[in-house]
Amino acid sequence: MSTLATELPLRRAEIGQGTVIARALPHREKRMIGAWCFLDRAGPVQFAQGKGLDIGPHPHIGLQTFTWMIAGTLMHTDSLGSKQLIQPKQVNLMTAGHGISHTEVAPQTETELHTAQLWIALPDAKRDMPAKFQHYPQLPVIQQQQLECTVLVGEFLEQLSPVEVYSPLVAVDFCTAQSASQATRFKLNPKFEYGLLLLTGDVQINGQTLSNDNMMVFSTGTTEIVIELAAKSRVLLIGGEPFESPILLWWNYVGRTEQEIKTAHQQWLAHDRRFGEIHDYDGQRLQAPTFPTHMRASR
Ligand code: MN
Numbered sequence: 001m002s003t004l005a006t007e008l009p010l011r012r013a014e015i016g017q018g019t020v021i022a023r024a025l026p027h028r029e030k031r032m033i034g035a036w037c038f039l040d041r042a043g044p045v046q047f048a049q050g051k052g053l054d055i056g057p058h059p060h061i062g063l064q065t066f067t068w069m070i071a072g073t074l075m076h077t078d079s080l081g082s083k084q085l086i087q088p089k090q091v092n093l094m095t096a097g098h099g100i101s102h103t104e105v106a107p108q109t110e111t112e113l114h115t116a117q118l119w120i121a122l123p124d125a126k127r128d129m130p131a132k133f134q135h136y137p138q139l140p141v142i143q144q145q146q147l148e149c150t151v152l153v154g155e156f157l158e159q160l161s162p163v164e165v166y167s168p169l170v171a172v173d174f175c176t177a178q179s180a181s182q183a184t185r186f187k188l189n190p191k192f193e194y195g196l197l198l199l200t201g202d203v204q205i206n207g208q209t210l211s212n213d214n215m216m217v218f219s220t221g222t223t224e225i226v227i228e229l230a231a232k233s234r235v236l237l238i239g240g241e242p243f244e245s246p247i248l249l250w251w252n253y254v255g256r257t258e259q260e261i262k263t264a265h266q267q268w269l270a271h272d273r274r275f276g277e278i279h280d281y282d283g284q285r286l287q288a289p290t291f292p293t294h295m296r297a298s299r
Contacts, residue, residue: 005205006030007214015040019053019113024197024215026249031298033195033217034240035167037063037249038119041197044071045113052106053113058286059268059275060096062127062247062254064120064165067092067104068152068173070199070234071114078102079276082133091136091152093163097122099264099274100131103281116199116236118171121247121254126166136163146181147229149174153238157186168192168241174227175234176201183207183228194218194225194239201233210235246297251288258295265291 008030010022025032025039042053053074067074069086076084076092079101086092094102106113122129140159142149151161154170161171170192183204188194196205196216203210206226210216218225220242229235248255255261265288267274 005208006217007211008217009214010041013040015042015053015055019045024195027215030217031249032121032243032247033193033238034169035121035123035165035243036118036169036195036238036240037121037247037254038117039195039197039215039238040117041199042117043112043114044200046111047113049111050108052110053104054106054283055104056283056286057101057103057278057281058252059099059101059264060094060252061099061264062122063096064122065092065094065096065102066118066120066153066163068116068118068171068236070116072112073107073110074113074115075105075107076102076133077278077281078133079278080131080133084133084135086135089139089150091139091163093134093136095122095129095132095134097127097129097131101275101278101285103278105281114200116197118238119254120165120167120169121243123166123244124256127254134164139163144181144184146176146179147174147184147227148176167243170237170239172237173199173234174229174237176229176231178231180231181227181229183226185224185226187224188218188222189239190221190223191241192239193220193242194222194237197236197238199234199236202230203233203235204228243299246299248295248297250292250295256297261295262291
């Protein structure tokens with residue numbers, strides 16, 4: 001049986017220089033889905049050359065950033081010296097662990113962007129690990145009649161994604177080309193909670209239209225789902241076991257105590273070595289917002 005879905009409204013937010021995104025996580029009523037603690041949909045959007053996304057150097061701790069590119073390209077650079085262009089159908093995974101800083105910039109000739117940007121909270125045993133960066137140019141794809149299922153993270157339909165994560169998680173991109181798909185039934189893991197985000201087009205979940213303005217959430221205990229896509233449509237499914245503990249998420253940091261977050265904040269302000277250096281970025285590093293007077297852990 002499938003349990004009832006909850007729909008949570010997305011929020012509009014601005015990232016980089018004027019790029020407006022729809023934010024699904026964290027949500028006031030649902031901070032995390034498994035270890036997934038942040039989910040933005042950027043685009044689809046078109047822009048003039050030189051007017052694309054430009055996010056200057058900024059720090060992270062305690063999380064992995066996960067980028068799934070649908071259209072357009074972005075250049076990733078980080079304080080480990082990584083420099084990687086990400087293209088459609090590819091994943092960039094940056095494990096911040098103890099600390100890293102990075103930039104994300106659209107190439108000068110780029111004119112479009114469509115991407116899902118996610119963060120994964122690291123479990124306690126891994127959250128202080130050394131930083132690393134991994135690029136995945138190809139993910140497993142399963143054809144189910146008109147439906148193309150790309151396994152971004154974890155296991156789905158007996159295909160295993162190579163993306164290295166540290167908690168029980170899944171992410172699948174479902175899309176159609178010129179033809180609509182049949183209503184297709186998929187087994188889910190009842191130990192996982194799930195979220196569904198429309199990326200483009202028109203999608204029915206269990207016979208119900210998935211609004212472009214909402215994320216659909218399923219609690220643990222859900223054993224199956226029916227997905228039906230119109231032509232040229234795309235939907236993202238994420239899921240995972242409820243996270244091991246509450247987390248604190250402030251600005252670009254994931255921690256467990258306010259003191260840890262404060263230490264990272266002060267180190268970034270002080271240009272501490274923890275976050276390294278990025279050498280070939282033409283512009284300012286990002287300024288942290290004012291440190292809050294009170295933080296509450298949640299999941
Ligand atoms: Mn970042």
